Amino acid sequence: MKKVYINSIASISAQKTFDNTRFLEEICSYAETVLPVVSPNYKDYILPAAARRMARGIKMGVVASKLALEEAELENVDAIIIGTGMGCVRDSEKFVSAIIDNDEQYLTPTSFIQSTHNTVGGQIALGIGCKGYNFTYVHSSNSFESSLLDAKLMLQNDEANTILIGGVDELGAHTTELHKVVNHVKKNIENSLDILKSNTEGAVFGEGANFFTLGNEKKSSTYAEVIGIKMYNTLKSSISDLAKQFITSQKIAIAHIDLVILGNNGDVTFDGNYNELSSELFANTQQVYYKHLCGEFNTASSFGFWLASKILKNQHLPKVTKLNNINDSSFKYVLLYNQYRGKNHSFTLLRKC
Amino acid sequence: MSKGVAITGMGIISAIGNNVSENYKSLIEGRKGISKISKIDTIHKNAIMVGEIDFTNKDFEDQLGLSADNNYSRTAMLGIVAAKQAIANAGITDIKKYSTGLISSTSVGGMDMTEQYYYEYLKNDKHRKYIDSHHAGDSTQKIAEHLGIEESLVTTISTACSSAANAIMLGARLIKSGELDRVVVGGKDCLSKFTINGFKTLMILSDTYNTPFDENRKGLNLGEAAAYLVLESDKVVKAENKKVLAYVKGYANANDAFHQTASSENGDGATLAMEQALKVAGLHPSEIDYINAHGTATGNNDLSEGRAIVRVFGNNVPDFSSTKPYTGHTLAAAGAIEAVYSILALQNNIIYPNLNFKTQMKEYDITPQTELKEKELHNVLSNSLGFGGNCSTVIFSKSQ
Numbered sequence: 147m148k149k150v151y152i153n154s155i156a157s158i159s160a161q162k163t164f165d166n167t168r169f170l171e172e173i174c175s176y177a178e179t180v181l182p183v184v185s186p187n188y189k190d191y192i193l194p195a196a197a198r199r200m201a202r203g204i205k206m207g208v209v210a211s212k213l214a215l216e217e218a219e220l221e222n223v224d225a226i227i228i229g230t231g232m233g234c235v236r237d238s239e240k241f242v243s244a245i246i247d248n249d250e251q252y253l254t255p256t257s258f259i260q261s262t263h264n265t266v267g268g269q270i271a272l273g274i275g276c277k278g279y280n281f282t283y284v285h286s287s288n289s290f291e292s293s294l295l296d297a298k299l300m301l302q303n304d305e306a307n308t309i310l311i312g313g314v315d316e317l318g319a320h321t322t323e324l325h326k327v328v329n330h331v332k333k334n335i336e337n338s339l340d341i342l343k344s345n346t347e348g349a350v351f352g353e354g355a356n357f358f359t360l361g362n363e364k365k366s367s368t369y370a371e372v373i374g375i376k377m378y379n380t381l382k383s384s385i386s387d388l389a390k391q392f393i394t395s396q397k398i399a400i401a402h403i404d405l406v407i408l409g410n411n412g413d414v415t416f417d418g419n420y421n422e423l424s425s426e427l428f429a430n431t432q433q434v435y436y437k438h439l440c441g442e443f444n445t446a447s448s449f450g451f452w453l454a455s456k457i458l459k460n461q462h463l464p465k466v467t468k469l470n471n472i473n474d475s476s477f478k479y480v481l482l483y484n485q486y487r488g489k490n491h492s493f494t495l496l497r498k499c
Numbered sequence: 500m501s502k503g504v505a506i507t508g509m510g511i512i513s514a515i516g517n518n519v520s521e522n523y524k525s526l527i528e529g530r531k532g533i534s535k536i537s538k539i540d541t542i543h544k545n546a547i548m549v550g551e552i553d554f555t556n557k558d559f560e561d562q563l564g565l566s567a568d569n570n571y572s573r574t575a576m577l578g579i580v581a582a583k584q585a586i587a588n589a590g591i592t593d594i595k596k597y598s599t600g601l602i603s604s605t606s607v608g609g610m611d612m613t614e615q616y617y618y619e620y621l622k623n624d625k626h627r628k629y630i631d632s633h634h635a636g637d638s639t640q641k642i643a644e645h646l647g648i649e650e651s652l653v654t655t656i657s658t659a660c661s662s663a664a665n666a667i668m669l670g671a672r673l674i675k676s677g678e679l680d681r682v683v684v685g686g687k688d689c690l691s692k693f694t695i696n697g698f699k700t701l702m703i704l705s706d707t708y709n710t711p712f713d714e715n716r717k718g719l720n721l722g723e724a725a726a727y728l729v730l731e732s733d734k735v736v737k738a739e740n741k742k743v744l745a746y747v748k749g750y751a752n753a754n755d756a757f758h759q760t761a762s763s764e765n766g767d768g769a770t771l772a773m774e775q776a777l778k779v780a781g782l783h784p785s786e787i788d789y790i791n792a793h794g795t796a797t798g799n800n801d802l803s804e805g806r807a808i809v810r811v812f813g814n815n816v817p818d819f820s821s822t823k824p825y826t827g828h829t830l831a832a833a834g835a836i837e838a839v840y841s842i843l844a845l846q847n848n849i850i851y852p853n854l855n856f857k858t859q860m861k862e863y864d865i866t867p868q869t870e871l872k873e874k875e876l877h878n879v880l881s882n883s884l885g886f887g888g889n890c891s892t893v894i895f896s897k898s899q
Contacts, residue, residue, distance in 0.1 A: 226754075231634060233657070238693075242614050245696050250542045258697035259760055259886070262606065263635060263657035268887025271754045277771055280754040280889055281665060284608075284635035285655040292654040296669065299676050324620050324630045379601075379643050379653035388650070444634070489640065490653075 147302040148362035150372040151499065154220075156213035157452045158183050158206045159354040159440045160338075164213065169456055170464035173439070176338040179331050180322055181352040181441040199256070200269070201234035203316040206355035207266035208273060211310055215274070217367055218359040224306035225279035226267050227296050228314065229289030231444020233263035233282075235318035243320070266314055279306065287409075287486035288377045289313065290356075290448040291494065295375045301362040312357035313448025322351060330487075332412070339466070341412030341438045349411040352441015356448035358455070364499060369455040370480075374495040381491055385419040386427045389483070392493045403431055404477045405457065407450050408469065409484035411437040416487050423483060424469060432477075433469035447484040451494065454480045458498045503899040504671040504747040505736045508589025508729035510581040511839045513826045514550030514722050518584055523843050526851050527871060531825055533708055533720050541695055547704050549690060550722025550827025552577070563645075570628035572609035575638035577725035577832075578687035579645045585683060586646055589729040590741070597680035597735050600652035602670045603639040603727075604662030604686035606831040611691045638687060652679060657831065659885030660793070661752070662686050663726070664834030664893050668750040670730045680735050685727030685835035694721055694830065701760065703797045709828075711794030711821035712801050712867045714858040719795045722827025726835035728842075745842045748878065748896035749780025755888030761799050766807025768890035769793075769882060773811045776892035782878055784812050787894070789850050789874075791837045791881040792867070794821020795828050804884060805863050817880075818868045820853035834883035834891065841879040841895045848876050 157163035160181040161174055174184060183206065188197050191209045200208070207228070215221065232238070237260035244253055259265070264282035271280050279300070283292035290313030297309040325331050332348040335341065341350055360372065374396045378388060393400055406428045410420040424433050434457075440449040457463060461475055478498045485491040511518065514532025515525035525532065536549045554562070559576035560569065571579075582601075586594070612629035620627055631637065639655040652673070656665045663686030670684035688694075698704050698721060705718035736743060753775065755768030762768070777784060793804055808816055822840050829836055844850060853867035877898070883891045 231636070238610075241697065242610075242617055242693060245614065245692055246617060250692065250696055253696055253700045255697070255700035255760075258693075258700055261697075262659050262886050264659055264885075264887040264889060265759065267658075268754070268759055268889065271756045271888060272759065275756050277754050277756050277768065279752045280658070280887070281656060281669075281752065282658050282887075283654055284657040285639065285653070286634060286636040288654055289636075295652075295678075299672055299678070303676060320617075327621060327624075328627055328630050377652050377654065378650045379640060380649045382649050490636070 148304055150298050150301045151361055151364050152358055152369040152372060152455050153361045153365050153367055154214045154217035154359045155369060155452050155455045156210040156357045157449065158186060158210050159449055160184060160352050161439050169460060170466055173466050177336060179335050179350050180317060181338060181350060182317060183354050201237050201260045203234040203314055204266055204269050207312060207314045208270060210312060210355040210357035211270045214310060214357040214359050220308055220359060222274050222276055223308045223310045223359065225300060225309045226270055226276055227281045227293040227309060227311045228267040229283045229293040229445050230263060230266060230314050231286055231289050232315055234260045234265055235316060235321050237261040239318045239320045286444055286490045287447065287484060288490040288492055290445045291375055291377050291492040297360050298372055298375060301360060308359060308361045310359050312355060313445030314355040315353055315443040315445050317353040339438045342410060344412045345414055347413055347415050349413050349442035352443050352446060354440055354449060356452045368499050370458040370496045371499050373497050376493050378491040380489065385422055389423060389427055396495050398479060402479050403481045405480045406431050406433045407454050407480060407482045408433060408435050409437060409447055409450060410435045411442040419485055432473040434463060434467040435469050436467055450482050450484060454482055454496050458496060503733050504674045505731050505743040506728050506745045506747060506842060507731045507741045507743060508585045509839050509842060510584025510588060511726040511836060512552060512577055512580050513724035513836055514552055515825050525825060527849060529852060529854060531854060533827055539690055539692060541692055543695060543699055546706050548707060548720045550720060551690060552723055570632045571641060572632050572638060573611045573689035574605055574607055574609060574687050575641045577689055578603065578638050578642045581725035582642045582646060582683055582727040585727040585729050594647045599648055599681040600673060600679045601639060601643045601648050602654055602666040602682060602684045603642060604656040604666040604831045605635050605638055605688055606657055606659055606662060607688045607691050607694060608635040609633040609637055610693045611689050614692050658889040659887055660830055660833055661883040661885035661889045661891040662831035664883035664891035665752055667728065667747060667834065667838055667893050668752060671747040671750055674730050674732050681731045683727050683729055686832040687725030688723060688830040688832045690721060690723040705796065708855050709796035709824055710855040711796040711823055711853055712805060712860060713856050714860045716796045716798060716801060718797050720827040722829040724826060724829035724832045724836050726832060726839045728838060745845050745895045745897060746899050747893060749776040749894035751775030751779060752891045755890055757888055760886050762803035762884060764803060766803040768888050769804055769807035769884055770810045772890040772892040776894050780894045785815055787817050787878050787880045788876040789844055789879045790817055790819035791841050791879060792819050792821045793882040793884045794823055796823060800884060802862055804882060805865060809863055809865060816865045818850050820851055820868045822851055824854035837881050838893060841881045844879055845876050845895060845897050848873055850874060
């Protein structure tokens with residue numbers, strides 16, 4: 147079986163991450179419970195006429211994919227695999243409200259077309275002329291992880307040599323309002339960086355696009371190697387037991403893990419699994435978190451994957467991500483754990499190259 | 500790597516039947532499930548025809564024994580009905596005996612509820628329980644729960660009208676690579692105002708029975724359905740002495756990279772998908788005995804797909820037909836519905852008629868099979884083509 151490398155990365159998030167020469171040196175904090183992305187200048191990458199027609203999710207995805215391809219010096223890839231919880235949700239909202247408001251009359255197809263979940267993947271393929279495999283996973287907090295697993299299988303089995311994967315979700319105003327009325331969004335927050343101190347239910351919501359090119363050949367641009375990825379739709383035993391099983395199945399020991407990247411979002415009702423890992427199994431391991439930087443969304447874990455890639459390549463931990471203070475350097479194995487509202491758990495294991 | 504991907508169970512609910520045998524009976528009797536819409540109050544009700552399932556949501560809730568406070572979308576309920584049939588058909592009594600995953604697909608998800616309560620959600624809490632069932636993964640999670648699939652690989656694919664074919668493809672690859680011993684794969688979609696109006700704005704809905712590959716085709720009929728297959732590894736088949744219905748022999752996905760909603764005139768993506776699927780299957784085009792075409796009866800699809808078939812099969816195009824005149828176009832579920840029909844074709848050595856066909860298309864000279872035909876079948880190829888240029892082919896075979 148071939149190895150799987152992360153050969154380039156690109157991130158558009160609520161932080162200034164689209165400039166890949168920087169690494170979370172300057173931090174944006176928000177007094178809001180919903181964090182929009184810091185947009186790059188889309189016109190630098192997309193013709194203005196085309197950009198005007200594009201949904202925000204498409205714009206973010208297209209630009210992030212361009213940045214990732216550029217860094218890996220690729221013009222095309224063998225496959226494009228996208229994860230998105232909601233697709234271009236603003237267009238879904240537009241189309242539903244237009245149906246209701248106008249009693250099914252005077253509708254135009256644009257928002258219906260863009261609302262289709264695989265629009266981002268389709269548009270990227272169209273843009274670069276990629277006729278290869280093109281999948282879109284839409285499974286809540288395991289959307290991005292599904293795309294990673296699929297890409298890993300293909301690269302290992304030599305069914306493809308280069309694959310673009312990405313996690314992308316955009317905020318939609320109505321959908322956010324709905325999540326507010328069922329208390330999935332925090333009522334208020336003074337500073338988005340303090341979510342873990344909030345002691346309240348719900349999360350701070352966000353959006354973003356984190357894209358990567360994976361390949362089965364190592365390059366000068368390589369960030370890390372993907373060792374393992376496993377998903378669990380539910381949790382019936384304990385998360386510590388699942389973590390142990392996963393690590394053992396990768397033929398290493400808990401002690402080999404140099405860094406744990408956790409998807410805590412500060413929701414007191416659902417952070418228990420994270421707290422169990424950080425206070426017990428990995429109590430003596432360096433821990434970092436990131437949802438105070440990017441907000442919670444279905445593919446927020448792709449920001450965690452971006453963070454892991456950056457840390458492994460630079461061997462440096464941004465201070466703002468630290469959950470404890472054990473080890474500042476020499477990271478070889480990094481374990482990521484994520485879940486949302488107690489469902490769709492995942493472990494991802496990366497290794498320094 | 501496991502060699503074979505065995506299909507050991509299947510389940511289906513569609514406008515032509517509530518289970519596998521009812522669907523087969525309708526197929527061979529030439530009985531369509533297309534009618535005027537009755538369950539959705541749409542202003543287009545006199546201008547369209549659909550493939551609707553008779554049961555109401557209340558009927559499904561009763562069948563599934565759901566409590567009054569359940570938050571199941573119709574999509575989820577259709578999926579559970581079909582997936583449970585597939586598990587029973589595969590003779591599975593202990594789902595935990597082997598590592599079992601679920602790869603499902605949908606395009607509509609919980610939109611049927613969202614479009615009813617969209618503004619009401621903000622005014623009162625009566626139907627807020629459905630907010631959580633909107634996203635595409637929710638119906639998949641509920642199917643997993645009903646099948647007893649826990650702590651396992653469960654995910655959802657949404658690539659428009661090729662979704663379920665892609666779910667079958669991923670499932671087959673997971674078995675081949677040894678990631679799972681057993682996987683339930685398929686798709687589900689219910690009718691909704693959202694899709695009715697969406698396709699209406701694209702002006703590709705027929706006001707009468709859809710007529711695939713006909714010169715005078717007027718567009719598609721939307722349908723609702725769900726279907727699931729159980730795929731098992733050689734190891735499980737051997738250990739359990741399983742009866743194998745058929746094998747997933749080949750598969751491929753390619754992208755047309757031509758237009759967001761239209762297929763390229765020469766069917767580049769569909770051609771690539773069929774060619775690569777044949778390669779994965781290790782089959783020569785002449786070994787395909789029947790093509791269950793995507794055949795939606797839109798002007799664009801049938802031209803593009805037909806040309807792609809000619810490109811791949813040359814002067815020896817096998818018998819082909821579209822079964823969408825029976826069921827309507829069931830969107831994300833279509834690939835799974837037609838997988839069940841392809842397997843039934845193999846089992847019974849039957850080719851279904853392409854109903855409603857009258858007039859030969861001008862652009863090429865291939866003609867769909869219009870009468871029920873008995874013929875020894877070994878390999879059946881099924882196409883599913885979708886928005887975003889998404890083209891998929893799956894090949895089902897009698898032998899490994």
